[in-house]
Amino acid sequence: MTVAANQERSTFRACFAVAEFRVLFGSQLLLVLGDTVKMLAFSVLVYARTGSPGLAALAYMIGFLPQVAGGMLLLSLADRWRPRALMVAGDLLRVATCLVLSLGDLPIGVMLALVFAAGVPTPLFSAARTAVLPDLLAGDAYVLGRALFTTTSAGAQVAGLAVGGGLLAVTGPHRALLITAALSLGSAVLTRFGLRDRPARASHATLSHRAGAVRTTLRVNRALLAGRAVRGLLLAGWLPPMLSIGAEAVYVPYLTGEGSAWGAGVVLAAAAAGMGVGEFAVGRFAPPAVRERLTFPLALLLGVPLIGFAARPGVAWAAALAALAAAGLAYNLGLQRRFLDAVPEAARGQAFGLQTSGLMTAQALGAAAAGALAELVPAHLAIALSGCGVLAVVLALRGDLLSRVSSPYGPGGAGEGVRPSPAEPAV
Numbered sequence: 001m002t003v004a005a006n007q008e009r010s011t012f013r014a015c016f017a018v019a020e021f022r023v024l025f026g027s028q029l030l031l032v033l034g035d036t037v038k039m040l041a042f043s044v045l046v047y048a049r050t051g052s053p054g055l056a057a058l059a060y061m062i063g064f065l066p067q068v069a070g071g072m073l074l075l076s077l078a079d080r081w082r083p084r085a086l087m088v089a090g091d092l093l094r095v096a097t098c099l100v101l102s103l104g105d106l107p108i109g110v111m112l113a114l115v116f117a118a119g120v121p122t123p124l125f126s127a128a129r130t131a132v133l134p135d136l137l138a139g140d141a142y143v144l145g146r147a148l149f150t151t152t153s154a155g156a157q158v159a160g161l162a163v164g165g166g167l168l169a170v171t172g173p174h175r176a177l178l179i180t181a182a183l184s185l186g187s188a189v190l191t192r193f194g195l196r197d198r199p200a201r202a203s204h205a206t207l208s209h210r211a212g213a214v215r216t217t218l219r220v221n222r223a224l225l226a227g228r229a230v231r232g233l234l235l236a237g238w239l240p241p242m243l244s245i246g247a248e249a250v251y252v253p254y255l256t257g258e259g260s261a262w263g264a265g266v267v268l269a270a271a272a273a274g275m276g277v278g279e280f281a282v283g284r285f286a287p288p289a290v291r292e293r294l295t296f297p298l299a300l301l302l303g304v305p306l307i308g309f310a311a312r313p314g315v316a317w318a319a320a321l322a323a324l325a326a327a328g329l330a331y332n333l334g335l336q337r338r339f340l341d342a343v344p345e346a347a348r349g350q351a352f353g354l355q356t357s358g359l360m361t362a363q364a365l366g367a368a369a370a371g372a373l374a375e376l377v378p379a380h381l382a383i384a385l386s387g388c389g390v391l392a393v394v395l396a397l398r399g400d401l402l403s404r405v406s407s408p409y410g411p412g413g414a415g416e417g418v419r420p421s422p423a424e425p426a427v
Contacts, residue, residue: 028156036159040268041174044252056253058249064367073217090124091184093118127353131349142340201346251267270319270326301324302325305324306383309383373386
C-alpha cells in the first residue's frame with residue numbers, strides 16, 4: 001500500500017475519531033432517509049391524484065424552491081444564533097410538517113403550500129449544520145468529511161427509496177410520511193444530546209444591534225457575491241446540478257407513463273447509488289490536487305448520460321444512465337476547499353447557507369423547468385434536453401471549473417489532520 005493510500009485511510013479514521021462528527025454523521029443519515037421517503041411519497045401522491053407530470057415534478061422538489069427566500073433574507077441568523085438550537089429547530093419543523101401531511105386527504109394546493117412554507121427557513125438549519133463541520137475537521141479531513149457525508153447520504157437515499165416504495169405499496173403515501181416524522185424526531189434527540197452547545201459564530205462586536213436579520217443578510221450576501229472568486233464558485237456549484245438533478249424529477253412521470261411505476265424508485269435509487277460511488281471513489285482515492293483537476297470532466301459527466309434518454313430506455317438502461325450521470329456530482333469535491341478558503345470566518349455560516357440554499361433552489365427551478373418541458377414534449381426527450389443544457393452550462397463555466405490547486409495543499413500535498421475540539425472529552 002502506498003504512503004498516499006495510508007494517509008487517506010488514516011484521514012478517514014481521524015474523521016470518525018471525533019465524537020461530534022459521528023453525531024453529525026448519524027443525524028444527517030436520519031434526515032436524508034426521512035426526506036427521501038417524504039419526497040417520493042409526495043410526488044407519487046400528487047401524480048396519482050392529478051396525472052400531471054409537471055405537478056409531480058414540482059411536488060418532488062417543492063421544498064427546495066422557497067429556499068431562495070430564506071437564503072436571501074434570513075441567513076444572517078445562522079451566525080447570530082447558536083448552531084445546535086437551529087439544527088434541533090429544523091428537525092422539529094420537519095416533524096410537524098410531516099404529521100400534518102399525513103393527517104388525511106388535504107387538497108393538493110394546501111399540501112404544496114405547506115411544504116413550500118416549511119422550506120423557507122431550511123437554509124438556516126442547513127447552514128448551521130454545514131458550518132459546524134469545519135470546526136471539527138481541518139485541512140483535507142474536512143473535504144473527506146464532506147465526501148463521507150455525501151456518500152452515506154446517497155446510501156440513505158437508496159434505503160429511503162426502497163423503504164418508501166415498500167411503504168407506498170403496503171400502507172399508502174400518507175402513512176409513509178410518518179416515517180419521516182419519526183426519523184426527524186430521532187435526529188433532533190441525537191443532535192440535542194450529542195453536540196456541544198456552541199456560541200453564535202458572529203460576536204456582538206461584529207454585529208450592529210440595530211441591523212435586522214434581513215438587512216444584515218442582504219448586506220453580507222451582497223459582499224459575498226461581489227467577490228469574483230466566491231461568485232464564480234457559487235455559480236459553478238449551482239448551475240450544473242440545476243439541470244442534471246432537476247431532470248430526476250421527470251423520472252416518475254416518464255417511467256409511470258411507460259407502465260413501470262415501480263421503476264421510478266429503481267432509477268432514483270440508482271442515481272443515489274451513483275452519486276455515492278462517485279463521491280466515495282473521488283474522495284477516497286484521488287489526492288487533493290487530483291480532485292481539483294477532475295472538476296471539469298466530472299461536471300461534463302453530469303450531462304452526457306442524460307442525452308441517452310433520447311433513445312427511450314427501459315428501466316435497466318435508465319437506471320444505468322441515471323447512476324452514471326449522478327456520479328458526476330463528485331465534481332463538487334474539487335470546489336469545497338476553495339470555497340472554504342474564499343469566505344471570511346465570521347460569515348462562514350451565512351456563506352455555507354447561501355451555497356446550500358442556492359443549490360436547493362436551483363435544483364427546484366431545474367425540476368420545474370424539466371417538468372414544464374415534459375408537458376410540451378415526451379418525458380424522455382425532456383430528460384435528454386436537460387442533459388444538453390448541462391453541457392452548455394458547464395462549457396460556459398469552464399473558467400471557474402478548471403483546476404486551481406488550493407494553497408493549503410500544494411502539488412502533492414497530503415492535507416492536515418483533525419482539528420482538536422476543546423470539549424471533546426465531555427462529548
